[in-house]
Amino acid sequence: MSRESEAEPGAESAPAEALPGALPEALRAELVTFRRDLHMHPELGNQEFRTTAALKARLEEAGLQPRVLATGTGLICDIGEPPAPGRAVRPMLALRADIDALPIPDTKLGVPYRSTVPDRAHACGHDVHTTVVLGAGLVLADLAAKGQLPFPVRLIFQPAEEVLPGGATDAIESGALQGVGRIIAVHCDPRVDAGRIGLRHGPITSACDRLEVSLDGPGGHTARPHLTTDLVTAAAKVATEVPALVSRRADARSGLAVTWGRIESGHACNVIPQHAELSGTVRCLDLDAWRDAPDLVHGAVQEVADLYRAKSEINYIRGVPPVVNDALVTELLRDAMSERRGPHSVEDTEQSLGGEDFSWYLEHVPGAMARLGVRRPGERTVRDLHQGDFDVDETAITAGVELFTAAALLDAMR
CATH class of the missing domain: 3.40.630.10 (Zn peptidases)
Structure with a gap:
């Protein structure tokens, strides 16, 4: 132009x-x-x-x-x-x-x-x-x-x-x-x-923070998932359930949303891995809800990880408020x-x-x-x-x- x-x-x-x-x-x-x-x-x-x-x-x-x-x-x-x-x-x-x-x-x-x-x-x-x-x-x-x-x-x-x-x-x-x-x-x-x-x-504008989650647990053979911490399933549940939990526990008018940009785990089709990683962003339209977001997100990730016996480590990186x-x-x-x-x-x-x-x-x-x-x-x-x-x-x-x-x-x- x-x-x-x-x-x-x-x-x-x-x-x-x-x-x-x-x-x-x-x-x-x-x-x-x-x-x-x-x-x-x-x-x-x-x-x-x-x-x-x-x-x-x-x-x-x-x-x-x-x-x-x-x-x-x-x-x-x-x-x-x-x-x-x-x-x-x-x-x-x-x-x-x-x-x-x-x-x-x-x-x-x-x-x-x-x-x-x-x-x-x-x-x-x-x-x-x-x-x-x-x-x-x-x-x-x-x-x-x-x-x-x-x-x-x-x-x-x-x-x-x-x-x-x-x-x-x-x-x-x-x-x-x-x-x-x-x-x-x-x-x-x-x-x-x-x-x-x-x-x-x-x-x-909106608030924008960064979220990084690490999941760990004993892996093993895919023939015996009951003897392991099935980290691929745990990571998939964190990816799908944490955004849903957060959206239901925050005022819908706040626009608080967790969106993943990366999920990574494992190297072989028949091996349950010992480590998984997810990273994404947390965006929010409301200033007060943004201030409460870290505790809410931490709680949701921990809850889902515990359900699947995965040890979680959460790195919540503050970005900017709205x-x-x-x-x-x-x-x-x-x-x-x-x-x-x-x-x-x-x-x-x-x-x-x-x-x-x-x-x-x-x-x-x-x-x-x-x-x-x-x-x-x-x-x-x-x-x-x-x-x-x-x-x-x-x-x-x-x-x-x-x-x-x-x-x-x-x-x-x-």
């Missing part, structure tokens, strides 16, 4: 330059170039050294003072002057981007910015998220220099979103939320047209987008079953995530995240910058 539409979908008829904090045409072109450079040089979680250096250099060029996180990748950058002595300190609004890529090959054809790194691709849109926050930061820095930014704003460029339990925890430990009162983010959505965003009050959008911050995003592009540029979105470590910030401060439309209007090709051919309509960058700058200015008035 064409990666940069000729017109901004959903844009108002009034010139964009007439609006406070408008995105200059020269900066639009620069941001597209910046995004393409990131796309050509994807870096995995906690390895984003080139990306961090590029961001740092551009922010310093704008007269800002970014601080690299203690982990060595990712950075924080404050824009605007703190209150004068004697004036009350107002908590900042933070704009967050994730900067890491995925360990999959880029399979796009016919574009000049295809990944140059084998088996690495920005197939989740983090290059767009990063460029949007950078662009908003540059616009806000210009406003601050003119004395038109009432309160400071923080940019957070976070590494390792794709690595459980997520780089957000490292960013928080590095002080990303010190002095922050609200936080906003976007996530690319290939089901929404560029120039539009999707919003939802309450949960907008992203639960705060109502007031969600309305801030709605009002900001409506101001820039009209009410028709905002649509309701559904809760997804994907996980996002933006949720860790929301354990500390209220915030909201919007789904940033990246589909070219009128395109019928169905694209999805985490696929090697994932790409975006680059006019989405302008829409994201406008959303964030308008949100920062509106927040200052509330």
Whole structure:
């Protein structure tokens, strides 16, 4: 698809330059170039050294003072002057981007910015998220220099979103939320047209944990299963009965679900093995149910394993809780987008079953995530995240910058 539409979908008829904090045409072109450079040089979680250096250099060029996180990748950058002595300190609004890529090959054809790194691709849109926050930061820095930014704003460029339990925890430990009162983010959505965003009050993503189960017992000949722990049968029962037990012991509205991705045991058709392994994921729509999930899953696995005389070892790996959008911050995003592009540029979105470590910030401060439309209007090709051919309509960058700058200015008035 064409990666940069000729017109901004959903844009108002009034010139964009007439609006406070408008995105200059020269900066639009620069941001597209910046995004393409990131796309050509994807870096995995906690390895984003080139990306961090590029961001740092551009922010310093704008007269800002970014601080690299203690982990060595990712950075924080404050824009605007703190209150004068004697004036009350107002908590900042933070704009967050994730900067890491995925360990999959880029399979796009016919574009000049295809990944140059084998088996690495920005197939989740983090290059767009990063460029949007950078662009908003540059616009806000210009406003601050003119004395038109009432309160400071923080940019957070976070590494390792794709690595459980997520780089957000490292960013928080590095002080990303010190002095922050609200936080906003976007996530690319290939089901929404560029120039539009999707919003939802309450949960907008799901919790996602990892589950690994080992079963052990004395094996033996398949002619005498009664003298053994029949681990293949035990593993099969764990695989089928644990999801059923969990679904019946949790509130059905929570969407708590165990799904297996791997089951392995044995090497010969006439030998009952001594070891079996299963691994999968635990997903949940509800925050309270997610907090109770480990005990519930442990109990179900143990119950089934004991029934078949198998010794079980359970490794429950916490991933991320659901992203639960705060109502007031969600309305801030709605009002900001409506101001820039009209009410028709905002649509309701559904809760997804994907996980996002933006949720860790929301354990500390209220915030909201919007789904940033990246589909070219009128395109019928169905694209999805985490696929090697994932790409975006680059006019989405302008829409994201406008959303964030308008949100920062509106927040200052509330």
